[in-house]
Amino acid sequence: MFAVVVGLVVFAAMAFVGSTPPTVDYTQGHQPGQPVNVTLQTVGAIGYGIHPDWVSYLAESPSGQWVHTTLLKLPAHSRINVTIDQYDSGSPLRNQEIGQIEGTVGGVAVINGKATKIINANVGNGVGHTFSVPSLNINVPLLGVNGSASNFCATAAPCGSAAHNVITFSFNTPGPGNYRFQCFVPCGLGYLYGNGGPMSTIGYMGGFLEVSA
Amino acid sequence: MTAVPESPEGAPDASPAARADKSDAGHGRTIFAIWLLLAVVLDPLFILLAGPHLPPGAMTLNARGQQVDLTVITATALPVVLFVWVYFAYALVVWRHRDGEPLTDGPPLRGHFRVQTTWIAVTTVIVLAMFVYGTVELIGPAGAGGGEGPAPIWTPTAKNVLVVQVIAQQWKFTYRYPSFGGFETDQLVLPNDTAIAFHVTSLDVIHSFWAYQLGVKADANPGSDNVAFSTTSAETGAFIVRCSELCGLWHGAMTTSGVVLSKAGFEHWATSTEVKQAVATSYLPKFAWSYTPDANGSDGGYYPDNKDPYSPVETETFGS
Numbered sequence: 001m002f003a004v005v006v007g008l009v010v011f012a013a014m015a016f017v018g019s020t021p022p023t024v025d026y027t028q029g030h031q032p033g034q035p036v037n038v039t040l041q042t043v044g045a046i047g048y049g050i051h052p053d054w055v056s057y058l059a060e061s062p063s064g065q066w067v068h069t070t071l072l073k074l075p076a077h078s079r080i081n082v083t084i085d086q087y088d089s090g091s092p093l094r095n096q097e098i099g100q101i102e103g104t105v106g107g108v109a110v111i112n113g114k115a116t117k118i119i120n121a122n123v124g125n126g127v128g129h130t131f132s133v134p135s136l137n138i139n140v141p142l143l144g145v146n147g148s149a150s151n152f153c154a155t156a157a158p159c160g161s162a163a164h165n166v167i168t169f170s171f172n173t174p175g176p177g178n179y180r181f182q183c184f185v186p187c188g189l190g191y192l193y194g195n196g197g198p199m200s201t202i203g204y205m206g207g208f209l210e211v212s213a
Numbered sequence: 214m215t216a217v218p219e220s221p222e223g224a225p226d227a228s229p230a231a232r233a234d235k236s237d238a239g240h241g242r243t244i245f246a247i248w249l250l251l252a253v254v255l256d257p258l259f260i261l262l263a264g265p266h267l268p269p270g271a272m273t274l275n276a277r278g279q280q281v282d283l284t285v286i287t288a289t290a291l292p293v294v295l296f297v298w299v300y301f302a303y304a305l306v307v308w309r310h311r312d313g314e315p316l317t318d319g320p321p322l323r324g325h326f327r328v329q330t331t332w333i334a335v336t337t338v339i340v341l342a343m344f345v346y347g348t349v350e351l352i353g354p355a356g357a358g359g360g361e362g363p364a365p366i367w368t369p370t371a372k373n374v375l376v377v378q379v380i381a382q383q384w385k386f387t388y389r390y391p392s393f394g395g396f397e398t399d400q401l402v403l404p405n406d407t408a409i410a411f412h413v414t415s416l417d418v419i420h421s422f423w424a425y426q427l428g429v430k431a432d433a434n435p436g437s438d439n440v441a442f443s444t445t446s447a448e449t450g451a452f453i454v455r456c457s458e459l460c461g462l463w464h465g466a467m468t469t470s471g472v473v474l475s476k477a478g479f480e481h482w483a484t485s486t487e488v489k490q491a492v493a494t495s496y497l498p499k500f501a502w503s504y505t506p507d508a509n510g511s512d513g514g515y516y517p518d519n520k521d522p523y524s525p526v527e528t529e530t531f532g533s
Contacts, residue, residue: 097387097397135466137399199462200461200463
């Protein structure tokens with residue numbers, strides 16, 4: 001009986017530790033030369049699961065379902081058109097250097113319809129998060145939402161029509177490989193220097209672009 | 214050396230009695246002779262052939278000095294290793310147990326004054342020599358590329374020293390160039406034939422700035438200015454920068470590259486980047502030697518708050 005209990009506890013622990021978020025596959029049916037559209041959203045609190053109060057990314061699958069993950073499978077040598085619906089509030093950046101848009105097609109991102117090369121996070125609603133792929137030199141700061149807005153997203157993700165900023169940009173994938181992407185804003189509130197918790201967890205604010213041939 | 218009686222077939226007679234005929238001193242002289250021959254041949258060969266190719270290369274004076282140190286240390290250690298190998302090989306060949314021989318215990322060891330004295334004397338000389346050599350090399354040139362804290366004891370003799378501030382944060386390095394308006398970039402570009410002063414700090418946890426090929430390694434502590442000097446050689450090319458202090462989930466990915474350009478190439482890059490980054494630089498806080506961001510996360514911004522943006526540990530600003 002003791003052995004069975006120990007076995008079940010070990011199994012549960014291993015299942016918990018070893019669990020990984022699902023991968024959203026954007027390569028299915030992809031034709032060479034065709035761009036891929038990726039839609040993401042960032043929310044202040046995922047609202048469910050084992051860490052309902054953690055900030056997180058979500059990805060919309062090609063079939064239109066929102067998936068709680070940061071693992072994205074993309075085709076190699078393709079143009080990726082990204083749309084990010086940013087629902088979280090912002091703040092001044094710890095390092096304004098990451099307020100610059102880098103590595104995108106044209107070196108710009110379109111924020112709420114306006115082509116932008118840099119965000120001054122010291123004014124307005126600041127920056128909520130970034131979409132950064134260091135090995136591809138991609139950095140896109142995501143403009144913060146007014147945290148006092150009456151329709152601020154306070155419910156479980158996905159946030160739908162709540163107050164948000166729409167950020168669009170494009171980049172080109174290199175050859176096959178795993179490229180980490182992460183948020184560089186220390187948004188893990190309550191953790192040392194804001195970089196623990198969701199910032200250090202795959203599926204929340206850190207993930208991988210799995211670029212395949 | 215005592216003659217070894219031969220067997221009827223002409224091969225050395227390896228019987229216990231025959232081997233016992235050779236005195237301990239005789240074995241010792243044979244081992245010493247083999248070792249000396251190998252050491253005299255292999256040590257210079259190693260220094261001449263492998264020495265110039267040892268890491269970390271010769272991209273800076275620090276790196277070149279470390280390459281020489283590694284050559285000296287290895288050339289010193291090589292004879293010791295050779296002695297151990299020769300001793301083992303000799304023991305395996307001469308003293309190994311043969312089939313049919315009775316198993317007998319060796320004579321009791323009761324100490325040997327001369328051997329013990331020699332052993333202690335030789336190892337003491339080696340250790341003291343390494344201590345003196347290591348201490349001298351640590352001092353020059355200019356602290357040997359290690360972080361010397363905010364008030365360096367050993368500074369370069371060069372008149373013009375290029376200041377580059379290294380800002381570590383989870384999980385990337387950025388660099389500010391106070392001589393060019395204080396712009397900040399994630400590219401580390403340096404001129405050749407130039408003394409560089411790296412001022413290393415952190416915005417969050419402890420990191421470590423390790424530019425291996427430059428021979429530079431300095432801890433990046435929040436709220437602290439850790440200065441490390443390096444003087445680039447005429448060599449140009451790329452080098453790797455790593456964080457060498459475990460700093461969180463993506464520590465292993467906190468790697469980037471830098472490049473050493475010609476002086477003219479660097480000047481062009483720096484002045485054009487200064488112009489290109491003018492708007493971004495205007496959003497940056499005034500240059501300071503260290504910064505103390507809010508430990509609670511993004512609410513704090515780059516600096517404690519907008520009312521008192523600079524840390525109490527700030528010592529001077531660019532241009533002052």
